[in-house]
Amino acid sequence: MTVNISSIGLKGLEGYRVQVEVQVSKGTESMVIVGLPDASVKESKERVLSAIRTLDCDVTDHKIVVNLSPSEQKKNGPLFDLAMAIAVLKERKQIKEEIPQDTAFLGALSLDGTVVKVEGMLPSLIAAKGLGFKRVILPYDPLLPLEMLEGIEYVVVHHIVDVLQSIRGQILLPFHKVPSSIEKTISTEYQKDFSHIIGQEKAKLALEVAAAGGHNVLMSGPPGCGKSLLAETFPSILPFLTKQAQLEVISLYQLAQEKLLTPQLAPYRHPHHSASSVAIIGGGSNPKPGEISLAHHGVLFLDEMAEFTKKTLDMLRQPLETGKVTISRAHSTVTYPSSFILIGAMNPCPCGYLGANTHYCACTPKQIQTYRNRVSGPIYDRMDVLLSLNPVSLDQPSETRESSLVIRKRVEQARQRQYDRYQAELCNARVTFEQLAEVSLLTDSQRKMITQVSSKKQWSNRVQVKMIRLARTISDLAGDSQITDESIWKAMTLRRTNLAKDSLRAREN
Ligand SMILES: Nc1ncnc2c1ncn2[C@@H]1O[C@H](COP(=O)(O)OP(=O)(O)OP(=O)(O)O)[C@@H](O)[C@H]1O
Numbered sequence: 001m002t003v004n005i006s007s008i009g010l011k012g013l014e015g016y017r018v019q020v021e022v023q024v025s026k027g028t029e030s031m032v033i034v035g036l037p038d039a040s041v042k043e044s045k046e047r048v049l050s051a052i053r054t055l056d057c058d059v060t061d062h063k064i065v066v067n068l069s070p071s072e073q074k075k076n077g078p079l080f081d082l083a084m085a086i087a088v089l090k091e092r093k094q095i096k097e098e099i100p101q102d103t104a105f106l107g108a109l110s111l112d113g114t115v116v117k118v119e120g121m122l123p124s125l126i127a128a129k130g131l132g133f134k135r136v137i138l139p140y141d142p143l144l145p146l147e148m149l150e151g152i153e154y155v156v157v158h159h160i161v162d163v164l165q166s167i168r169g170q171i172l173l174p175f176h177k178v179p180s181s182i183e184k185t186i187s188t189e190y191q192k193d194f195s196h197i198i199g200q201e202k203a204k205l206a207l208e209v210a211a212a213g214g215h216n217v218l219m220s221g222p223p224g225c226g227k228s229l230l231a232e233t234f235p236s237i238l239p240f241l242t243k244q245a246q247l248e249v250i251s252l253y254q255l256a257q258e259k260l261l262t263p264q265l266a267p268y269r270h271p272h273h274s275a276s277s278v279a280i281i282g283g284g285s286n287p288k289p290g291e292i293s294l295a296h297h298g299v300l301f302l303d304e305m306a307e308f309t310k311k312t313l314d315m316l317r318q319p320l321e322t323g324k325v326t327i328s329r330a331h332s333t334v335t336y337p338s339s340f341i342l343i344g345a346m347n348p349c350p351c352g353y354l355g356a357n358t359h360y361c362a363c364t365p366k367q368i369q370t371y372r373n374r375v376s377g378p379i380y381d382r383m384d385v386l387l388s389l390n391p392v393s394l395d396q397p398s399e400t401r402e403s404s405l406v407i408r409k410r411v412e413q414a415r416q417r418q419y420d421r422y423q424a425e426l427c428n429a430r431v432t433f434e435q436l437a438e439v440s441l442l443t444d445s446q447r448k449m450i451t452q453v454s455s456k457k458q459w460s461n462r463v464q465v466k467m468i469r470l471a472r473t474i475s476d477l478a479g480d481s482q483i484t485d486e487s488i489w490k491a492m493t494l495r496r497t498n499l500a501k502d503s504l505r506a507r508e509n
């Protein structure tokens with residue numbers, strides 16, 4: 001007889017239904033697993049055989065064949081141990097009751113039959129409802145925010161005996177709301193606040209627009225003018241994450257085995273320029289999410305952007321455009337979400353003082369060009385806002401400075417306007433151009449205005465569209481239902497001409 005038990009596999013962040021099929025026949029004692037198992041799945045055999053022996057299930061002189069389908073999909077990790085053990089027990093008639101196909105079994109087994117947690121179970125649980133499951137049997141994991149998942153009955157088990165009893169209806173252990181450790185660590189406080197930053201009004205406005213519409217910003221300026229400070233303070237004006245976004249973020253952090261203390265807050269990642277491209281983009285033999293996916297729904301800050309390798313920066317092109325990253329390896333291709341706001345900071349030249357009124361810049365035009373060329377044209381093209389910062393006088397009154405809380409309220413209102421307009425949690429920088437054009441019509445004179453300026457400044461089509469997106473966000477912040485002429489002018493002032501050309505012109509003058 002063949003027994004079929006359901007479980008859930010993971011491809012990237014996507015869960016898929018796995019059928020664990022078991023057949024037992026007379027023969028030399030052995031267990032064979034087929035269906036593209038990786039090394040850790042192959043090791044399941046020893047754990048499963050040992051665990052079922054603790055229940056006096058005798059499989060001596062029997063050959064067990066386990067087939068994991070869909071067979072073309074590579075299976076990773078020890079997540080299917082429990083489903084395999086239950087299938088063998090059912091086949092050996094240790095379980096008489098019917099096991100419905102809408103019950104999924106997840107978890108690894110230890111040799112004594114204890115059901116143990118596996119890294120990255122959350123994405124499987126999030127997928128369970130969509131895959132048609134009504135019940136999931138799983139091990140206890142304090143890091144699983146089960147209270148945030150709805151529409152499924154969770155049965156938390158500690159030992160395989162609990163699973164048998166649950167199937168027999170002897171004891172039912174539905175999930176009772178154990179507050180997860182994530183819930184206990186809620187903190188919505190930021191260490192840095194916009195009210196601590198003196199001057200830099202244009203940069204603050206640009207960051208407010210970036211937060212409201214999800215736009216990318218590149219800041220350039222001499223050392224010590226506050227670039228890193230502004231970027232580090234930026235998360236404090238971002239709206240808190242929705243429940244769905246939090247679940248995605250928690251899943252990505254669990255898959256990357258990274259600590260996440262406050263899932264309510266937009267993630268903020270600032271990898272060092274010496275980080276490898278695998279660390280930033282994601283990868284490995286069993287591809288894991290990289291920094292760009294850990295920044296999903298949040299901010300990726302690349303400080304000293306020109307110091308990152310060109311290869312790493314160019315790898316950001318696809319994720320910046322699509323909001324996801326596809327990593328291909330010999331045996332598997334996975335896609336992770338990576339929709340983030342990119343904030344870059346760099347000096348205007350190798351010595352750092354080009355254009356500064358405090359120091360004389362000693363770099364040659366060639367040195368400046370080489371330095372600037374480290375960031376390729378396509379990356380400059382993907383930045384919405386290009387800012388040139390200068391040092392400010394620290395002797396300014398503090399009472400006029402707005403706090404991050406006040407700015408965040410405006411950002412939240414502007415975001416809500418965008419969600420209402422697009423009928424989805426999308427912001428102006430992410431919505432398709434067709435959708436943007438459909439709901440935000442430009443007047444003939446506005447179109448002319450953009451065309452004239454862009455032909456003068458040699459803006460690409462992408463940058464022209466970015467100007468419309470920026471203008472839409474500025475109008476959203478002002479509460480205007482249509483894009484105003486003023487917002488288009490403001491948008492265009494937020495982007496200087498090609499940084500490299502500017503700097504060279506400045507040197508020549
Ligand atoms: N506008 C400002 N308001 C208050 N403090 C500031 C401001 N600008 C700079 N500072 C102070 O100067 C320090 C250095 O600033 P920051 O690290 O942001 O400079 P930077 O522009 O990133 O320089 P670099 O190019 O060398 O990385 C900050 O930690 C902060 O204490």
Ligand SMILES: [Mg+2]
Nearest residue numbers: 227228303345
């Ligand atoms: Mg800095």
